Amino acid sequence: MKIDVIVADESHYKYAQPIIDLMNSSSKEKGTVIAVRSADYIIDKMANHKAVIALAEGGELAGFSYIETWSHTKFVANSGLIVAPKYRGEGLARQIKQRIFALSREMYPYAKIFSITTGLAVMKINSELGFRPVTLACLTDDKEFWEGCKGCQYYDFLQNNNYKICLCTALLYDPKEHIAENKLNKS
Numbered sequence: 001m002k003i004d005v006i007v008a009d010e011s012h013y014k015y016a017q018p019i020i021d022l023m024n025s026s027s028k029e030k031g032t033v034i035a036v037r038s039a040d041y042i043i044d045k046m047a048n049h050k051a052v053i054a055l056a057e058g059g060e061l062a063g064f065s066y067i068e069t070w071s072h073t074k075f076v077a078n079s080g081l082i083v084a085p086k087y088r089g090e091g092l093a094r095q096i097k098q099r100i101f102a103l104s105r106e107m108y109p110y111a112k113i114f115s116i117t118t119g120l121a122v123m124k125i126n127s128e129l130g131f132r133p134v135t136l137a138c139l140t141d142d143k144e145f146w147e148g149c150k151g152c153q154y155y156d157f158l159q160n161n162n163y164k165i166c167l168c169t170a171l172l173y174d175p176k177e178h179i180a181e182n183k184l185n186k187s
């Protein structure tokens, strides 16, 4: 089945509620930790071209992810990855992650890019893209980012540990490391 994976814009506002519904239903699945956002939040991401949407034939919503910036754009988070159940297991999450990562690099070439996850799929995909595991302490100390974890059952634990320790694995892409790697490979 052909699925388009594209940068979202104003023409996709009508998908804000279906995206939230998908986030809501997925957040109830065992082992899934995903922040459910408001329609205004999703629309703002689309308006600023900071989201990737996957649409199946007939315009059916198949997946979504968005970009957030933190610590004055020193950090970019690739967040909210979601694939509709009927489109899972076909490599769509990988395609969405690749596109949101490329978009993050285009928009913020000097930023460190990160994701936090409990899921093996995201760990695998991000590792392929050059991310590596780090402690949560290596990520942004912007309180607003960590407040996004409020809906998670482990939020009290995270808060009690000063936003430095929790169950999620942090994955970080530091562009400086890759510049150094490229130089080494060329020499």
Ligand SMILES: CC(C)(COP(=O)(O)OP(=O)(O)OC[C@H]1O[C@@H](n2cnc3c(N)ncnc32)[C@H](O)[C@@H]1OP(=O)(O)O)[C@@H](O)C(=O)NCCC(=O)NCCS
Pocket (backbone or CB within 6 Å): 026, 032, 033, 034, 080, 081, 082, 083, 084, 087, 088, 089, 090, 091, 092, 093, 094, 095, 116, 117, 118, 119, 120, 121, 122, 124, 125
């Ligand atoms: C996690 C999720 C995005 C994966 O979507 P998907 O389109 O099925 O993933 P892909 O088909 O692109 O799979 C990519 C890789 O992850 C693996 N994978 C996918 N789902 C997995 C799972 N639940 N457990 C373990 N590995 C998984 C695949 O096997 C594949 O690896 P491979 O190429 O080595 O075989 C989807 O299940 C989902 O939306 N879940 C609910 C929301 C969620 O958990 N989002 C992530 C928040 S951090």
